[in-house]
Amino acid sequence: MAQTTIRQLLDKYWNCETSPEEEQFLTGYFSGDSVPEEWRKYQVLFAWKKTQTLVKATPKLKAELGRQPFVAQFYSVVKIAASVLLIMTIGIGFYTHYRQVQWMDKVFSETYSDPADALRDTQNAIEKVSSVLNLMQEQKSDMEETDFSPNDSVQ
Amino acid sequence: MKNLRKYGLFLFFVQWGVVLEAQELISSFLNEYGKDNRLEVVTIGKKMLGTMSGLSSGREDLSELQAAIKGLENIYIVTSKDTTLNDTILNREYYDSCRQLMKNTGFNVIFSGNEDPEGLFVIGTKESKGAVKELALLFLDKDGRFNLIQMTGVIDLNMLVKYSENLKGLNINKQ
Numbered sequence: 001m002a003q004t005t006i007r008q009l010l011d012k013y014w015n016c017e018t019s020p021e022e023e024q025f026l027t028g029y030f031s032g033d034s035v036p037e038e039w040r041k042y043q044v045l046f047a048w049k050k051t052q053t054l055v056k057a058t059p060k061l062k063a064e065l066g067r068q069p070f071v072a073q074f075y076s077v078v079k080i081a082a083s084v085l086l087i088m089t090i091g092i093g094f095y096t097h098y099r100q101v102q103w104m105d106k107v108f109s110e111t112y113s114d115p116a117d118a119l120r121d122t123q124n125a126i127e128k129v130s131s132v133l134n135l136m137q138e139q140k141s142d143m144e145e146t147d148f149s150p151n152d153s154v155q
Numbered sequence: 156m157k158n159l160r161k162y163g164l165f166l167f168f169v170q171w172g173v174v175l176e177a178q179e180l181i182s183s184f185l186n187e188y189g190k191d192n193r194l195e196v197v198t199i200g201k202k203m204l205g206t207m208s209g210l211s212s213g214r215e216d217l218s219e220l221q222a223a224i225k226g227l228e229n230i231y232i233v234t235s236k237d238t239t240l241n242d243t244i245l246n247r248e249y250y251d252s253c254r255q256l257m258k259n260t261g262f263n264v265i266f267s268g269n270e271d272p273e274g275l276f277v278i279g280t281k282e283s284k285g286a287v288k289e290l291a292l293l294f295l296d297k298d299g300r301f302n303l304i305q306m307t308g309v310i311d312l313n314m315l316v317k318y319s320e321n322l323k324g325l326n327i328n329k330q
Contacts, residue, residue: 130319136266
């Protein structure tokens with residue numbers, strides 16, 4: 001590879017303008033034996049760089065990095081629990097309402113299929129209401145007839 | 156279009172409110188006590204009331220009844236089942252609770268008392284546009300049994316008053 005090209009790549013490297021592929025090329029070049037004397041001082045740098053690329057995260061480190069902080073975990077659990085509770089409450093509410101409506105429908109549906117049976121209860125009910133209303137009228141009439149004016153004989 | 160749907164939904168719920176209001180007193184009462192199996196509920200709807208009118212031919216007492224129930228839509232009758240001592244106490248609890256509910260559900264108490272043979276009673280009405288639309292009679296009879304009679308529809312109080320008088324008239328004529 002022409003030294004001119006290497007020089008250009010090195011200039012780019014010092015200016016932080018190299019691409020990852022160019023850096024990889026430089027690393028490979030400086031790990032070889034045909035490095036000119038003037039550039040031998042850079043071999044240490046690129047050798048170190050090469051070892052850094054071989055460093056991998058240990059499983060323990062990966063686990064540490066992947067784990068959420070406790071507070072974030074707590075809020076996640078609370079959110080899930082709140083969602084489940086809300087769904088359960090809505091579900092129970094709908095079920096209770098449905099049972100209530102069913103019960104009310106049963107209670108308020110027509111009791112008798114035979115008009116003769118309905119007639120008996122209707123007559124009793126009307127008689128009772130009529131009796132009370134008549135009593136009310138009698139008492140009102142009594143009140144109207146009663147003379148509440150002062151007694152003239154009292155002195 | 157969106158507004159139309161909103162108004163439609165609003166009117167739907169208002170209508171439901173109007174339908175449910177008629178059952179308010181009894182449904183509120185039964186919500187609290189209905190499931191302990193000590194109460195009997197009889198519902199006589201508009202259709203049955205109309206069918207009964209067909210039975211009136213040839214019977215003067217039924218003609219009087221027909222006049223009294225004209226305009227009624229529903230009659231609900233709630234009675235307690237037994238009259239043992241414990242139930243008498245419980246029946247009084249039903250009475251007091253129901254009386255309070257009458258006030259809470261907008262009934263205007265027109266008369267109350269403790270007379271023989273009526274027993275302890277209270278009667279209330281609900282009016283709308285000058286007409287009586289609901290009537291509720293609550294009483295404990297001489298056996299201590301709890302009774303609630305509620306009527307809905309267009310209620311003619313004068314015809315109801317005349318009903319028992321006319322029945323007495325019929326009985327006198329028959330003697």
